[in-house]
Amino acid sequence: MRAGVFAALMRAASVVALAGLLAGCEGMPFGAPPTAPKTSPLPTPAPGGARDGEVVPPSAESAAMREYLTRVGRALESQGLLRQDVAPRDAPFTARQLAEDFIRIALYDEYSARGGGFVAEQQASRLRRWVKPVRMSVEFGPSIPLAQRRADRSAISAYAGQLRRASGHPVSFGSGPGNFTVLVLNEDERRAAAPRLRQLVPGIDDASVSAITGLAPTTFCVAFAFSSGNSPEYDRVVAVIRGEHPDRMRISCIHEELAQGMGLANDSPRARPSIFNDDEEFALLTRHDELLLRMLYDPRLTPGMTEAEARPIVQTIAAELMGGES
Structure with missing residues (x-):
């Protein structure tokens, strides 16, 4: 789910730039993981939504x-992982910790684009976020059960409201076309999703398409953010959630991918309590994470800022949000 976030900025077919958000579980936090299933090389067709x-x-x-x-x-x-408490007493944090978590999660990338693929490589980046209003929509593969579609649609709609309240940025959910598309797909549907991805993101690069359609079984969910040219302002996000997840894992994927699609692209092993951590401890957006979103969309920060430019402002905002605690 969250053991790897590809957060690179690259030009995609001279039309869009990938502001990487590929979040996935690249290894289980518990002993030996269950054996992943094998898949056949020939996917079946998947329409653009059922x-x-x-x-x-x-x-x-x-x-x-x-x-x-x-x-x-x-x-x-x-x-005891995938916890659903959002303000746990056993995970206090200070303003200083909140500021450092923000810098690591919002201003660093975990992966770089290289050689037509993605390579694990921590590097400094720039602050990226939406400027235009976010309009979320969801599409389901044809084999997703009706009850699951209703539950997921309701969850995404409610979560869009939570993201709007936390960030202060316009975020809505509707049935029509949007600029933030959530695809809930089963295995063969996702492997056949290239045509739909190219419709959603004209000019999408082959590496991004392959990363989604060729997802390893141990990667649970992904999200890619795209910008025009070399801009740090997001234009479109596509998130892909495996339809086969049990309920708690599926809602955990929804919470992380949609929050990362707002601009919190990296993970940090020190962030706690947080969904932006590879340890899988928390399944839902925590109070700590809501504060990160509030910081990201504070007007004192602007897209394109470097760590050096943002750090003193981030420290001030964190102190304010924590009531002056250090």
């Missing part, structure tokens, strides 16, 4: 993936 009255049977690959992810979810929960 109508509510249409459901097709899941493929054998999807059924195997659902069984695998169910075992992973049980293993995580058995260790």
